Amino acid sequence: MKLLSFPLAAAFAAVLSLTACGGGGGDAGSGNGGLSNATIKIASETVGTGTATAATGNRVLVNYTGWLYSTTATGNKGTQFDTSAVRGPYELIVGGNVIPGFSQAVQGMKVGGKRTVVIPAVLGYGSAGTQGIPPNSDLVFDVELLKICATAVLNTAC
Numbered sequence: 001m002k003l004l005s006f007p008l009a010a011a012f013a014a015v016l017s018l019t020a021c022g023g024g025g026g027d028a029g030s031g032n033g034g035l036s037n038a039t040i041k042i043a044s045e046t047v048g049t050g051t052a053t054a055a056t057g058n059r060v061l062v063n064y065t066g067w068l069y070s071t072t073a074t075g076n077k078g079t080q081f082d083t084s085a086v087r088g089p090y091e092l093i094v095g096g097n098v099i100p101g102f103s104q105a106v107q108g109m110k111v112g113g114k115r116t117v118v119i120p121a122v123l124g125y126g127s128a129g130t131q132g133i134p135p136n137s138d139l140v141f142d143v144e145l146l147k148i149c150a151t152a153v154l155n156t157a158c
Contacts, residue, residue, distance in 0.1 A: 037120050037122045037123075038122075038123075039104070039120075039123075040101050040104045040105055040117045040118060040119050040120070040123065041117065041118040042105075042115055042116070042117050043075070043076075043115075043116040043117065043118055043140075044115070044116045045113070045114065045115045045116075046112075046113060046114040046115075047110060047113055048109060048110030048111045048112035048113030048114075048145060049110060049111060049112050050110055050111055050112075051110075052110065052111065052148050053107075053108050053109060053110055054094050054106045054107055054108065054109045054110075054145060054148055055094060055107060055108075056094050056095035056103070056107065057093065057094065057095060057096075057152055058093070058094045058148055058149070058152065059091065059092070059093050059094075059148075059149040059151065059152045059153070059154065059158065060091070060092060060094060060106060060145060060146075060147065060148050060149065061089040061090070061091055061145075061146040061147040061149070061158060062084070062089060062090050062092065062106065062143055062144060062145055062146060063084045063085065063089055063090070063143075063144040063146060064082075064083065064084050064090060064102075064141055064142060064143045064144070065080060065082070065083040065084070065085065065141065065142045066080070066081050066082045066083070066139055066140070066141045067079060067080050067081065067139070067140045067141075068081060068133065068134075068137050068138075068139065068140075069118060069137065069138035069139060069140050075116065075140070076118065076140050077140050078140075081132040081133055082132070089146050089147075091149075091154060091155070091158070092106070093152060093154065094106050094107060095107075097154070099119070099123065099124050099125065100123045101117070101119030101120065101123030101124050101139070102119065102141065102143075104117075104119075104123065105117040105119065105141060105143050106143060106145065109143070109145040110145065111145055111146065111147060111148060112144075112145065112146075113144070113145050114142070114143065114144045114145075115141075115142070115143050116140065116141070116142050116143075117140070117141050117143065118138060118139070118140050119138065119139045119140075119141065120138055121135075121136045121137055121138050121139075124137065124138070124139045125137065
């Protein structure tokens with residue numbers, strides 16, 4: 001039995017050391033922003049109008065701006081990495097052609113609604129990152145829902 005106790009203790013110590021290696025939440029966009037890895041955090045919200053709300057499968061038009069999460073920046077909005085203000089409204093299928101956290105951010109919004117959301121890295125670009133977004137970066141987005149389209153076909157009249 002003593003032969004089993006040492007490997008078991010070593011395995012337990014290894015597991016504990018791995019769980020202590022969480023993200024840093026620093027200014028470079030890494031970390032976890034204090035979020036569960038499975039959900040976004042809605043930091044502020046203005047409710048829109050009407051009865052319709054964006055749901056999985058809906059095609060919607062949004063305006064957005066995205067920043068790397070920063071513990072020291074105002075509103076946790078660090079370096080800006082993208083905005084639709086340059087190109088015009090962005091068209092997406094909720095639950096489809098965007099990162100999972102962005103779909104979560106839009107779900108339940110009414111037309112004219114605005115949200116500031118914090119998206120954990122696991123619901124963003126994860127360990128791969130992407131152009132302008134380092135690996136394991138939490139993100140902050142300002143999102144405004146402009147329209148819920150009648151059809152779910154991208155690049156058609158809305």
